[in-house]
Amino acid sequence: MAISDIKEYTHLTAEDVEALRTDLDAIRRDVTDSLGERDATYIRRTIAFQRALDAAARLMIFGSRAKAGWVAGTTALAVAKSIENMEIGHNVSHGQWDWMNDPEIHSSTWEWDMAGLSSQWQYSHNYRHHVFSNVVGMDDDLGFGVIRITRDQPWKPDNLLQPLRNLLLAATFEWGIALHGLYAEQSRAGTAAEKSADTRALIGKIARQSGKDYLIFPALSGRRWRRTLKANLAANLLRNLWAYVVIFCGHFPDGAEKFTPAELENETRAEWYLRQMLGTANFRAGTVLAFMSGNLCYQIEHHLFPDLPSNRYAEIATKVRALCEKYDLPYTTGSLARQYFLTLRTIHKLALPDRFLSATSDDAPETASERKFRALSTMPAGAGLRTALRAAVETAEPDRFRESPRG
Template sequence: MAISDIKEYAHLSSAEIEALRDELDSIRREITASLGAADAAYIRRTIAFQRVLDTAARLLIFGSRTAAGWLLGATALAAAKSIENMEIGHNVSHGQWDWMNDPEIHSSNWEWDMVGLSSQWRYSHNYRHHVFNNVVGMDDDLGFGVIRITRDQPWQPNHLLQPLRNLLLAATFEWGIALHGLHSETARTHSDAERTSPARSLIGKIARQTGKDYLLFPAMSGPRWRQTLKANIVANALRNGWAYMVIFCGHFPDGAEKFTLAELEHEKRAEWYLRQMLGTANFRAGKVMAFMSGNLCYQIEHHLFPDLPSNRYAEISTKVRAVCEKHDLPYTTGSLAKQYLLVLRTVHKLALPDRFLIATSDDAPETASELRFRPAGDQPVGAARIGLRTALRTRHVTPRGIHPFTRGDRHG
């Protein structure tokens, strides 16, 4: 099933994993030492640009008398909401800009423009997800409680509906995140009173957010309130769909591995780094798409260094790739379309009971463990030692039954 011995799966010794940690720590120190005025100017420009774009979009929606103008305004508003949600809200809430000591751009103060509460999200995401990334039974983001994304999650009859659930989650992603955050927040409480407080806080945020989007702005538009209301609905739906796609493509395509609770028992910082590298995936993006995704096209780098500023992830990625090359580890990436198609394949395939699936539970594209390399071990007798990336590549090109110690290449 999921990986329970990451050293065996990664074809690395304890000493090699410690060396990997030293190299990644060195990257962190280098980037942290270089943070300064240019980075601070970047986030301030981004916030200013987002606010100007939001205002311009709303004016265009209000002033346009054509369908094309309205559509352009709604699309611009969706872009502004996406930037606020991902490049600003998500990253500020990770503490990426706390080093500036600017109270406006601080993780403890930022409240983003969606129905979920930032404070509840920070616990469910920054702690439950990032610390325990893709650990079955600990990471609540693994399918968000509604999608079976690994065979380690037992099949139930309601999973037959998950293709429809997937579409609904994409369209209403902000609501899913809000309820997800509430679930994580209430799960750590011990009394009814403690559980009631987070629910009341979320209800208050929902009232404020929906009141702003669906009452205040339409009312301010006077006779054109219908156009404004429809534009807000469309913009929120587009933002939700884009955020869903970015998040799913970073966590659920082939190559984003899953782990058992046993892996946590003796996990140190070195193994944690390795789990983040093996449990996430990137997608290729130019500067505009990277910006619109909150630079989460670099999900591997984000999980290694979640509190480093997102504008540095492109730079960091070249260094992380070099580390992967050195240790013969896969660097899982691909086009956005490819990664999303792999996600969709998993969502639809795992809607079915396991008896209808062909690959084993230790050697399937979406579910793997160190057992996929047994009993042959790291290499055949007399061969030079190989690493994980080479093992995966060789298994892909070699017919099964000849060299059971290898599998398909996910590099690039």
């Protein structure tokens, strides 16, 4: 089974975990105390840049006669949509900029350029996903209900189709997120009337979004409406693929651990912090790639501090990585290509029944539990999870031991 005792799994005492909380609280306090005009300027400039890029892209699509111009305009539109979706819409909806008290850049008013409703997504994502991150049976984002992502999820015959489902989800990611948000919202609705209202609200948003992209903008293009329609379809497809890659690479590569509901029993704030650190993964990115990913290349930092401004994640990451060194914890990261390869490997192998798999849910690359360490000899005094993982690999493969990539 997945992790049910996070202190045993990490080889940390209760005192260690509380000390880690104190250190993380100090990071939060330092950031919140220093928020100011520099941060406000960042988000306002980001919004202005995104809107200017969107307008320029649409003018290029409409005005260019050459195919190269259409390709350039469509690519620019996909970039603009990705920025709006991730660096703006996702982060504003997390409340990262609510401290500015700007009614136009606030989690309660921002509606993103996606098929789903921001309000419905906020419940499924901000609450269900971020509070119960990677808890099997409670975090609906764990495979999004269509992909088996851990051996703790029982295999079903239709899992054989999940490589195909994965491709379909990637291409239609905004629609999957829209339905995901609706189902989560309906799960907390008290009456049939409330569920019906949620459905109508989503249909209204879909009508407005689809009307803008596939009716209004093409109609404004006159005789060139087909050119604009194709550009909008292609830009939305590219945006969907990019958002899918970023989200999957932050949650499903090796090292992003899963947890049983037992771990939630009497969970302290300190243990919640630790679960966020263990249940997520980063990928290495420069300034441009980080911006294009909504700074979700820092998924560990985002899960620790989802309501802190994304432009601060790079500086926070340096401090979080230092804490991982201090407490002998892995800091799960790698190149974008590597993280996606590991994710694809998990998706494809877990399409098969467990009898075809060599590991178990206690020691598989994509998920593990505290049981994997119980056969180890005595650990060195003060050793933590990173040392334990290295010892487990050395015990299992003494002739082929090499430095674990998860550290």
